[in-house]
Amino acid sequence: MAQPLTIALLTYSTKLRGSVVHTLELATALTDLGHQVCVYALDKDGRGFDRAVSARVQLVPAEPPPVGLSPDQATDALIRQRIQEFVDYFLARPAETYDIYHAQDCIGANALGQLRQRGRVASVVRTVHHIEDYASIYLRQCQDKSIRDPDLCLCVSDRWQTALRDEYGIVAPRVLNGVDLRRFSPTPSGQEAALKARYGLTGAPIFLTVGGIEPRKNSIRLLAAFAQVLATHPQAQLVIAGGATLFDYEPYRRSFLALANELEQQHGPMIGKSILLPGVIPDGDLPALYRTADVFCFPSTKEGWGLVVLEAIASGLPVITANQPPFTEFLSADQALLVDPDSTSAIAQAMVESYSPVIAQTLVNQSRPILSQYAWPQSAALHVQHYRQLLSASARP
Numbered sequence: 001m002a003q004p005l006t007i008a009l010l011t012y013s014t015k016l017r018g019s020v021v022h023t024l025e026l027a028t029a030l031t032d033l034g035h036q037v038c039v040y041a042l043d044k045d046g047r048g049f050d051r052a053v054s055a056r057v058q059l060v061p062a063e064p065p066p067v068g069l070s071p072d073q074a075t076d077a078l079i080r081q082r083i084q085e086f087v088d089y090f091l092a093r094p095a096e097t098y099d100i101y102h103a104q105d106c107i108g109a110n111a112l113g114q115l116r117q118r119g120r121v122a123s124v125v126r127t128v129h130h131i132e133d134y135a136s137i138y139l140r141q142c143q144d145k146s147i148r149d150p151d152l153c154l155c156v157s158d159r160w161q162t163a164l165r166d167e168y169g170i171v172a173p174r175v176l177n178g179v180d181l182r183r184f185s186p187t188p189s190g191q192e193a194a195l196k197a198r199y200g201l202t203g204a205p206i207f208l209t210v211g212g213i214e215p216r217k218n219s220i221r222l223l224a225a226f227a228q229v230l231a232t233h234p235q236a237q238l239v240i241a242g243g244a245t246l247f248d249y250e251p252y253r254r255s256f257l258a259l260a261n262e263l264e265q266q267h268g269p270m271i272g273k274s275i276l277l278p279g280v281i282p283d284g285d286l287p288a289l290y291r292t293a294d295v296f297c298f299p300s301t302k303e304g305w306g307l308v309v310l311e312a313i314a315s316g317l318p319v320i321t322a323n324q325p326p327f328t329e330f331l332s333a334d335q336a337l338l339v340d341p342d343s344t345s346a347i348a349q350a351m352v353e354s355y356s357p358v359i360a361q362t363l364v365n366q367s368r369p370i371l372s373q374y375a376w377p378q379s380a381a382l383h384v385q386h387y388r389q390l391l392s393a394s395a396r397p
Helices: 018-032 071-091 106-117 137-148 158-168 192-199 219-230 250-267 286-292 307-314 344-354 357-373 376-395
Strands: 006-011 036-043 056-061 100-103 124-128 152-155 206-210 237-241 275-279 295-298 319-322 337-339
Touching (some): 018 376, 056 071, 100 376, 206 286, 219 344, 295 307, 337 344
Parallel strands (some): 006 036, 237 275, 295 319, 319 337
């Protein structure tokens, strides 16, 4: 049997968003395969992760962001600060060494690049979940460096594999995302009634989306589409869960709330009644939250993969999502209602159709078979294969 690897996985946050969840699930699956894994996570509030992790965890203290700067300046300064916090942490602990250092984001990858220049780390891997169109010159340079400098780039979808090849000339092997079917299932846990009472879920139908209010989540178009749904389903509710992120989307959020205020003149109170914004959901509540919904609505315009879509399918929900990659890489029109994410009316029409019992059950029945194709143990095995190939290539004269 091959020697177990020692692996450091870096993630920018302890808040459970897509790439952070990917990091923790990968760490668990690699540990289950017998490898020694440590997750290094920037932790700004000292609370750590909102879930137990079987791998070793090192929380890297993250100081409050700089003050007194414009929003754009503050974001650039914050990213510089977060990169430096990783660099300083590893430089202060020279005895902690690993075969593989693997970053899941731009921050960790840039930190590892600096550490490699100083001889502190050797083999650097980065997973590119998606490529952003940053307005900031600094952030564009930061992203480019985090993609070009690692010894190996991995990706999670055909869409971004193609983008890395065409835009960067990089051949990035594709690894899988997965879904934990022990956590996410249609089987009630007994939490559902209390959770509905706690969050005010009294409507029908209940449309759920996870990811917060952001431009790439298409939140404003989703809100406008939901307003059209209210014309025929006045008791409907839209739940927008999540939202913790490094970036300041406050202008977009203000536009979202302004539209909600305008819609109140037609539909009555919106925020807190028809539209529920519970913020970051405790990790233990999330599986039950899926089960309290009738439809999962995710017309996102840009995703690395869309882990939440797999979670919703595993939870027994019909799914509405964008008719574009990466969603169309694993979902067909028989398995989800695929919509033009730029069309408010198309999103609204799909929301109404998805509440039809016949359509909903058909989507659920057709989509569930894909779950067997996306398992974290399979993903971990692919990662180990690429790790070993990199180490073998690095050892050659």
